Amino acid sequence: MSEPENSDWAKPSSREVGGGGSETVIDADTARHDPQTAVTVAKIKALRQSIDNVDTAIVSLLAERFKYTSQVGVLKARAGFAPADYKREDYQIERLHRIAIDAGLDPDIAEMYREFVVAEAKKRHQRIADAGGDPGVLDVFA
Amino acid sequence: MSEPENSDWAKPSSREVGGGGSETVIDADTARHDPQTAVTVAKIKALRQSIDNVDTAIVSLLAERFKYTSQVGVLKARAGFAPADYKREDYQIERLHRIAIDAGLDPDIAEMYREFVVAEAKKRHQRIADAGGDPGVLDVFA
Structure with missing residues (x-):
């Protein structure tokens, strides 16, 4: 710079x-x-x-978002649902693109935000597992 | 999974x-x-x-955050200020750590959020420059 x-x-x-x-x-x-x-x-x-x-x-x-996604993960596990739901993921990608444009935000940044929360959910899960704790349910498709 | x-x-x-x-x-x-x-x-x-x-x-x-940081970048450039302000960065790191704990969010995720907005500001700047446009002022320390 x-x-x-x-x-x-x-x-x-x-x-x-x-x-x-x-x-x-x-x-x-x-x-x-x-x-x-x-x-x-x-x-x-x-x-x-x-x-x-x-x-x-x-x-x-x-903080609220991670609480909600944890709840979805627990519900899916208890019901025997697979974590993956690509229809939901496609819906989220399309939706974030649309609301980014409405808000005056570069849609690429909205997609990066989505990838950021997914990546953080994965890392958080791994950190808890590495520390010997119960990481609970990993659900990046919530 | x-x-x-x-x-x-x-x-x-x-x-x-x-x-x-x-x-x-x-x-x-x-x-x-x-x-x-x-x-x-x-x-x-x-x-x-x-x-x-x-x-x-x-x-x-x-969307609002990027508008504010752009304004800070323009003000700094006009005044001849350097983009970097490590005192501000240290303040932001400490502050985000504190509010994450208050909100019940893993403070590592708050730090990753800070790094995410900084990285996106850099990428956005590069994308505009690559497209032959005027990327304006890059200010990741806003």
């Missing part, structure tokens, strides 16, 4: 960090540089608070 | 699929097997609707 060019503003001092890159810490020191920089720092801080709020919501929703 | 053992219920017929595995499609055909299976199918369908609602919320939130 190179530094952005064509800056029409004075650059605040960036601290050199390992690997030859540099960083700009968005804090009071940076804001003190000049009034225009202070406005930018305030805007970035406000956006970061929104990003943090989004992350809180997503982490909370992921 | 092997089929679960110790099923105390009659198994509905599973369809053989490629790779030697089998699947159970949760649908009206499966529910018709017996009344107890019908109850399980209804429960799974209800849970799947909740999973789909969670996914709709997460995809919508991811």
Whole structure:
């Protein structure tokens, strides 16, 4: 990552960090540089608070999602259903593509999200098994 | 994935699929097997609707998150700030760990989520550049 060019503003001092890159810490020191920089720092801080709020919501929703998929896994195992359900998977792929477009999100990212939750379910299952515990039912098609 | 053992219920017929595995499609055909299976199918369908609602919320939130991080990237570039801000990254790692525990989510999954959004931001940037477009500002530290 190179530094952005064509800056029409004075650059605040960036601290050199390992690997030859540099960083700009968005804090009071940076804001003190000049009034225009202070406005930018305030805007970035406000956006970061929104990003943090989004992350809180997503982490909370992921916690609920794993609870639901565990329940589906237990129900399927008790009923003797196979974990796989490719019709469900196809439905989810098509659905996430559609809602991503509606939301203004690159549909490739929505598909990567789906693959992420599937991969995490698999890893979580393996971690519990490796630790000698009962990993329960692995159901990535919930 | 092997089929679960110790099923105390009659198994509905599973369809053989490629790779030697089998699947159970949760649908009206499966529910018709017996009344107890019908109850399980209804429960799974209800849970799947909740999973789909969670996914709709997460995809919508991811769309907003990428909009916010793009704005931070533009602000940093205009101000001549470096993209990197390791203090911010450390803060996010610690924060996501904490809120995951509060939410009942494995903190490793929260960290994987953070790495997922960072990786997707990088890939998205590369895709736009490869397509000959202006990828804008890559800012994975937003």
